[in-house]
Amino acid sequence: MxxxxxxxxxxxxxxxxxxxxxxxxxxxxxxxxxxxxxxxxxxxxxxxxxxxxxxxxxxxxxxxxxxxxxxxxxxxxxxxxxxxxxxxxxxxxxxxxxxxxxxxxxxxxxxxxxxxxxxxxxxxxxxxxxxxxxxxxxxxxxxxxxxxxxxxxxxxxxxxxxMDAATGLSGSGPAFIFEAIDAMTSAGVQMGLPLSLAQRLVCQTVHGAGLLALQSGQSPAELRDAITSPGGTTIAGLSELEARGFRAALWQAVMTSAKRSAELGSGINDPVKPVDDKESPVCTIN
Ligand SMILES: NC(=O)c1ccc[n+]([C@@H]2O[C@H](COP(=O)([O-])OP(=O)(O)OC[C@H]3O[C@@H](n4cnc5c(N)ncnc54)[C@H](OP(=O)(O)O)[C@@H]3O)[C@@H](O)[C@H]2O)c1
CATH class of the missing domain: 3.40.50.720 (NAD(P)-binding Rossmann-like Domain)
Structure with a gap:
């Protein structure tokens, strides 16, 4: 073939x-x-x-x-x-x-x-x-x-x-996760962890959490609750995410990306980026 x-x-x-x-x-x-x-x-x-x-x-x-x-x-x-x-x-x-x-x-x-x-x-x-x-x-x-x-x-x-919904979710989705990895890594570095170790810990955590969510048969909410003790470290972090609109931001990011996909399909076109953007490590859907 x-x-x-x-x-x-x-x-x-x-x-x-x-x-x-x-x-x-x-x-x-x-x-x-x-x-x-x-x-x-x-x-x-x-x-x-x-x-x-x-x-x-x-x-x-x-x-x-x-x-x-x-x-x-x-x-x-x-x-x-x-x-x-x-x-x-x-x-x-x-x-x-x-x-x-x-x-x-x-x-x-x-x-x-x-x-x-x-x-x-x-x-x-x-x-x-x-x-x-x-x-x-x-x-x-x-x-x-x-x-x-x-x-x-x-x-x-x-x-x-x-298809546009999936474009927002899984087509653009890796960029949202990379953003999260980068932010969590920076927090680790700020607290004194070496960059490479901080990044590896975060990547392995994302990898492991994804695998567990795929394999466990439990919902993400159940898996989250299972590691959230009353008055513990995880609920302290989760309350910060809640206060700063993490869930709403991610939800809206997926919806807006899907909407942009539909716009592109209906001919609402932006100019295409110049050639010298080529070696950028960031993958973009458009
Ligand atoms: N990247 C992702 O994560 C991802 C995921 C799913 C789907 N997609 C889709 O995949 C498509 C490509 O995205 P991409 O990220 O790979 O973009 P890209 O890196 O910019 O690749 C597109 C390539 O096409 C070349 N090109 C432009 N006009 C051409 C022509 N007339 N004939 C032949 N080649 C031409 C571009 O060259 P110039 O640089 O000279 O313009 C560029 O090298 C998009 O439609 C996007 O929606 C991307």
């Missing part, structure tokens, strides 16, 4: 690295195109995948074509590639907000299309992806994408009307 990425930025690289490191797809069967020469040179060296500036060349070499550009440039890319997306290709868009109808209307009428919302923990084989399926897709297309992305985390089918 050959897979191609149009737009070789952070999300495409995370997926390509996830697949190659797990041996799911051989690097010689992966193609990627981008505008930035530096990006192409770097990923060609690091991932040993095939690279080009020519988006159309990627389509020609792909059975699965992943459109991994920003939502704001999706129409330009669709216009450039529409005549090449015959039913022999499966087209997968990872762009926030861009709907199946929108994609389908700009490709050949019988194009097989899937809308996927992955996240960057795919790099650690712990991604959380959701997808929905276009009307001309074959019955086996959804299960194929599900199996591929399950190999680097979880992958669930979702009706399209919930």
């Amino acid at each position: 050959r897979i191609g990425f149009v737009g070789a930025g952070r999300m495409a690289q995370a997926i390509a690295k996830g697949f190659t490191s797990r041996g799911i797809i051989k690097s010689r069967n992966i193609w990627a195109s981008d505008r930035a020469e530096k990006t192409l040179e770097r990923i060609s060296t690091e991932l040993r995948i095939n690279v080009t500036h020519d988006n159309r060349e990627v389509v020609e070499h792909s059975d699965i074509l992943v459109l991994s550009v920003k939502p704001q440039v999706m129409d330009t890319v669709l216009a450039e590639l529409s005549d090449l997306t015959d039913p022999s290709k499966l087209v997968v868009s990872v762009a926030a907000g861009v709907t199946l109808d929108h994609l389908q209307s700009r490709l050949l009428p019988d194009s097989r299309v899937i809308r996927l919302m992955p996240n960057t923990p795919i790099l650690a084989n712990a991604g959380a992806s959701v997808y929905c399926v276009g009307k001309a897709a074959k019955p086996e297309d959804g299960p194929l994408i599900e199996a591929l992305f399950k190999s680097v985390g979880t992958c669930d089918y979702l009706p399209e009307n919930l």
Whole structure:
């Protein structure tokens, strides 16, 4: 199976690295195109995948074509590639907000299309992806994408009307958790812990808490209450979170991110960031 990425930025690289490191797809069967020469040179060296500036060349070499550009440039890319997306290709868009109808209307009428919302923990084989399926897709297309992305985390089918919600939750979600990790690490450093140890303690705590919540069969509220003694240390910290609106802030962050996804899908476009933002370690949905 050959897979191609149009737009070789952070999300495409995370997926390509996830697949190659797990041996799911051989690097010689992966193609990627981008505008930035530096990006192409770097990923060609690091991932040993095939690279080009020519988006159309990627389509020609792909059975699965992943459109991994920003939502704001999706129409330009669709216009450039529409005549090449015959039913022999499966087209997968990872762009926030861009709907199946929108994609389908700009490709050949019988194009097989899937809308996927992955996240960057795919790099650690712990991604959380959701997808929905276009009307001309074959019955086996959804299960194929599900199996591929399950190999680097979880992958669930979702009706399209919930894709923006999932974008706010799991697509943008890692950034909210990184923010929490960073803040807790800083508190540890302020109290005298070495930075690397503070960060490791916080990351392991987030990892462990997530695993426990997944595996225990108990709700997060039950797990929290189980470590909250009356008059103890945890309730002292929790009362501070409550007073400062932690829960409401997180809740609203997810909702606002989902709303932004829907806006992008309905054509409310911001300018795309310049190329020199490239090496930023922060992964952004848009
Ligand atoms: N990052 C995440 O955590 C995440 C998670 C889920 C979904 N997504 C989705 O993934 C998509 C890509 O996001 P990203 O974070 O990977 O963005 P990114 O790092 O900016 O990558 C997009 C790449 O596409 C390139 N590009 C722009 N116009 C192009 C064109 N006409 N032809 C070929 N390449 C072109 C960009 O080059 P320039 O820099 O020169 O513009 C950039 O290298 C977005 O639609 C986003 O919603 C991202």
